Amino acid sequence: MVTGMQTPVFIDDLPDSSAVGSRKSERYRQVRNRALAEMLLDEAVTWHERPCPACGQDRASSRNFSQALMPFQRCSACNTIYAARVPDQRHLDQERLQMLSDLPPEPADSAKSTREFEFVSILNWLRLTEARHGKPLNTVAEYRFSSQAPSLPQTVERIGSTRDWTFLPLSDSGSANFGDLRDHLQASSPDAVLLYGEMDRIAEPAQLLRVVRANLPRGSLVFIATSCADGLEYEILGADSPSFVPLDRLNIFSVGGFSALVEELGYKAIEISTPGRLDAVILQKYFTEIEGSDVPFWSGFFRSANKDRLHDLQILLQRSLRSGVMRFVLET
Amino acid sequence: MGQIRHQAMIKHGGFEVVAACDTHTDPNAEIPVVTDPMRVYDYDPDVIFCCVPNNMIPDVVCEALDRGKHVFSEKPPGRNSDDVRKMQAAEARNPALVLKFGFNHRFHDAIEDAKRLIDAGTMGDLYFMRGVYGKAGGANYAQNWRNDPAKSGGGILIDQGIHMLDLFLMFASDFPNVQSVVQRKFWTDVPVEDNAFALMRNDNGVVASLHSSATQWQHKFTLELYARGGFISVNGILSASGTYGTEVLNVALNRLDKDGNPIPNPESQEIRYTVDRSWDKEITEFYEAVVNGAPVKCGTSQQALDVMLLVERIYAADPAWSEQRTAAIAGRW
Numbered sequence: 001m002v003t004g005m006q007t008p009v010f011i012d013d014l015p016d017s018s019a020v021g022s023r024k025s026e027r028y029r030q031v032r033n034r035a036l037a038e039m040l041l042d043e044a045v046t047w048h049e050r051p052c053p054a055c056g057q058d059r060a061s062s063r064n065f066s067q068a069l070m071p072f073q074r075c076s077a078c079n080t081i082y083a084a085r086v087p088d089q090r091h092l093d094q095e096r097l098q099m100l101s102d103l104p105p106e107p108a109d110s111a112k113s114t115r116e117f118e119f120v121s122i123l124n125w126l127r128l129t130e131a132r133h134g135k136p137l138n139t140v141a142e143y144r145f146s147s148q149a150p151s152l153p154q155t156v157e158r159i160g161s162t163r164d165w166t167f168l169p170l171s172d173s174g175s176a177n178f179g180d181l182r183d184h185l186q187a188s189s190p191d192a193v194l195l196y197g198e199m200d201r202i203a204e205p206a207q208l209l210r211v212v213r214a215n216l217p218r219g220s221l222v223f224i225a226t227s228c229a230d231g232l233e234y235e236i237l238g239a240d241s242p243s244f245v246p247l248d249r250l251n252i253f254s255v256g257g258f259s260a261l262v263e264e265l266g267y268k269a270i271e272i273s274t275p276g277r278l279d280a281v282i283l284q285k286y287f288t289e290i291e292g293s294d295v296p297f298w299s300g301f302f303r304s305a306n307k308d309r310l311h312d313l314q315i316l317l318q319r320s321l322r323s324g325v326m327r328f329v330l331e332t
Numbered sequence: 333m334g335q336i337r338h339q340a341m342i343k344h345g346g347f348e349v350v351a352a353c354d355t356h357t358d359p360n361a362e363i364p365v366v367t368d369p370m371r372v373y374d375y376d377p378d379v380i381f382c383c384v385p386n387n388m389i390p391d392v393v394c395e396a397l398d399r400g401k402h403v404f405s406e407k408p409p410g411r412n413s414d415d416v417r418k419m420q421a422a423e424a425r426n427p428a429l430v431l432k433f434g435f436n437h438r439f440h441d442a443i444e445d446a447k448r449l450i451d452a453g454t455m456g457d458l459y460f461m462r463g464v465y466g467k468a469g470g471a472n473y474a475q476n477w478r479n480d481p482a483k484s485g486g487g488i489l490i491d492q493g494i495h496m497l498d499l500f501l502m503f504a505s506d507f508p509n510v511q512s513v514v515q516r517k518f519w520t521d522v523p524v525e526d527n528a529f530a531l532m533r534n535d536n537g538v539v540a541s542l543h544s545s546a547t548q549w550q551h552k553f554t555l556e557l558y559a560r561g562g563f564i565s566v567n568g569i570l571s572a573s574g575t576y577g578t579e580v581l582n583v584a585l586n587r588l589d590k591d592g593n594p595i596p597n598p599e600s601q602e603i604r605y606t607v608d609r610s611w612d613k614e615i616t617e618f619y620e621a622v623v624n625g626a627p628v629k630c631g632t633s634q635q636a637l638d639v640m641l642l643v644e645r646i647y648a649a650d651p652a653w654s655e656q657r658t659a660a661i662a663g664r665w
Contacts, residue, residue: 009601
């Protein structure tokens, strides 16, 4: 039984600004931008222009968001931020696999426990949604997040989930047009699919959502976590936002834009949230560390804000669906 | 309450209200209004909505059932368990009819979600519940029939606290073990309690604590359920007065350390409910029972009896108060 749409707020201890520095290091941004530059110079890569990937609004009707390296637009109809030209998915996947192979091993101790808390949050998200909506999720297929988070399967196993998980990491074969996912869904018909952080990175997000819906029984659930263009960070800092790494953020959907997209594709949204924990501390770090970064009201606010005020703001952003990441639960 | 029910029936669309009974007539009313309760039967209704003082409820309910009418009655179900048994007897004499009591808190969205979470087993075994339900007396507190024990059967506990007890009973089975403190602190010239504290345990070891208050100057509804695997709290309850705040459910599942011990302050999900749909859902359940024969799940006479017995147990568990109450009901206060 699925009731009306809900908008949960995720309340947890919030980190201070020291936690932000290591999240998207400057070096990481440079590496990703170099990879993008190499793709732009690679004549084997096919690029195609596209309208807003959420609502289909023509690029000409949208506003410029960034012209660095490649053009990004902010849709004037739905507020989604998107790359106006995207490379073909095959090259995107190849580049990503290369990037993942170059990454250092996952850190130990405190950073690892932070990551594990993130995984536990995902698992609890599924458990509570399952219970509230009375839909047992005995089998779950996770698509590609385990490539970014290789310790996820071990955490799932260690925590002792009673459900059967299948992890489908990014691979160099079989993923054309998301065929690997299609084949698994057709063979296994899982009760739920988890797409965590994937919608940001792909050239044709609607195509992925079509594959999922076409190959799942009606009434299945799809859990999606992605960046959110309505977040205060993007609203204030625009393309200067520390979270904006072009190659990792080909699509930064707005809540309204993504809602329109999934409805168009035949899904029913049963939960929408923006559970970000870092918007406030990212902005505080930005305004305290970047000289001359004055924005009326906000720069003074963040420079003088103490931890309590940042916490209150972060919760307000969540309650207002204005944090920089969002989660959707969709019913097929 | 009659007007709230009337609005819910209009909204539902499956009811035609043919007459109302009140203490005074209203020349501007859109339906016939009578002052003699027996006159409503002149309009040959199929169902009776009973929204009268507690002492009148048993007679109105029994009369209606014996006349072949389905009955929806407000809570509390009379003044005591004997009143409920009297109505159960009438119900038994008329097994084809529906009798439902208006314990509408079970239909609040946050409460329904909490129930789903517990029933799904996600939270694990229930350990304990804490409930606080209180308000700041009310207008004409001393003169209100609700505070005349001969008419009401008691004070804030039977009037408002009974909702929390009903929820306790929904989440756990009966509570045979009860300790209590019942007192009158502010309205000392009124012969009913303005505060009741109860600590209860059921046979499965689930503990429940209740504070029902008429001196809760800032209106409050809080229900917490702590289980092996996490907790649920419901703060605020959407009401006709709007004074108990937005209805907010918080739910958290424990995070465990490497030894399997819960780490304090787990991530919680907060869900806010801003529309009170309880009246509509309650009316719908009654309609479905009358028209389509669906079972009544919330507000059965057995649930009414169970909660009234628990009220009586709480009154009786404070010997000093029990003595005062007996005298007050007998008019010797």
